[in-house]
Amino acid sequence: xxxxxxxxxxxxxxxxxxxxxxxxxxxxxxxxxxxxxxxxxxxxxxxxxxxxxxxxxxxxxxxxxxxxxxxxxxxxxxxxxxxxxxxxxxxxxxxxxxxxxxxxxxxxxxxx
Amino acid sequence: xxxxxxxxxxxxxxxxxxxxxxxxxxxxxxxxxxxxxxxxxxxxxxxxxxxxxxxxxxxxxxxxxxxxxxxxxxxxxxxxxxxxxxxxxxxxxxxxxxxxxxxxxxxxxxx
Numbered sequence: 315x316x317x318x319x320x321x322x323x324x325x326x327x328x329x330x331x332x333x334x335x336x337x338x339x340x341x342x343x344x345x346x347x348x349x350x351x352x353x354x355x356x357x358x359x360x361x362x363x364x365x366x367x368x369x370x371x372x373x374x375x376x377x378x379x380x381x382x383x384x385x386x387x388x389x390x391x392x393x394x395x396x397x398x399x400x401x402x403x404x405x406x407x408x409x410x411x412x413x414x415x416x417x418x419x420x421x422x423x424x425x426x
Numbered sequence: 427x428x429x430x431x432x433x434x435x436x437x438x439x440x441x442x443x444x445x446x447x448x449x450x451x452x453x454x455x456x457x458x459x460x461x462x463x464x465x466x467x468x469x470x471x472x473x474x475x476x477x478x479x480x481x482x483x484x485x486x487x488x489x490x491x492x493x494x495x496x497x498x499x500x501x502x503x504x505x506x507x508x509x510x511x512x513x514x515x516x517x518x519x520x521x522x523x524x525x526x527x528x529x530x531x532x533x534x535x536x537x
Binding site for chain 1: 457459461466467468469470471474514516518526527528529530
């Protein structure tokens with residue numbers, strides 16, 4: 315256990331659905347991250363939050379919408395996804411940006 | 427943002443042998459980190475080496491950093507079947523920016 319919990323672990327959704335991924339950490343970390351990992355592709359950094367403010371958005375499509383209501387929680391809201399969005403979505407946190415990151419187990423998302 | 431690039435992409439060795447993986451990067455860094463990922467799961471932090479360090483050890487792991495060549499290596503000694511995983515490097519820059527990962531090295535340790 316890394317101290318970072320992601321729910322759900324698996325999610326199957328249709329292209330017209332709206333769902334949310336949740337990430338929670340109680341490590342006292344100030345930075346939280348969303349990564350996307352597709353088959354045969356490097357980990358793609360999607361969003362970074364530092365002290366609850368978004369500091370980086372790597373040109374992610376607007377169908378992915380992050381939310382960080384407090385330093386312990388991070389959400390990724392999903393709507394009108396495409397089949398190519400099927401991937402493992404990983405959340406991570408760190409004491410501050412650029413230091414050792416602790417990862418959750420990921421949410422395996424399948425878009426049908 | 428910078429990115430680490432691991433080499434080789436895949437490595438297959440016998441149990442008990444040593445495994446060496448390399449990472450190259452492009453810009454100035456504050457630190458470099460190595461992570462391990464078992465299939466379909468989250469990444470686990472292995473070791474962090476700062477830009478003013480040249481070598482670091484943690485159990486069977488040995489990491490070196492050559493900032494002049496912008497490269498790092500991860501050595502796993504006396505490998506075990508349980509070391510089978512993908513290994514990634516990630517770099518943190520001097521501005522406290524987030525780090526990004528390379529494509530990883532897939533290590534298979536055969537019993």
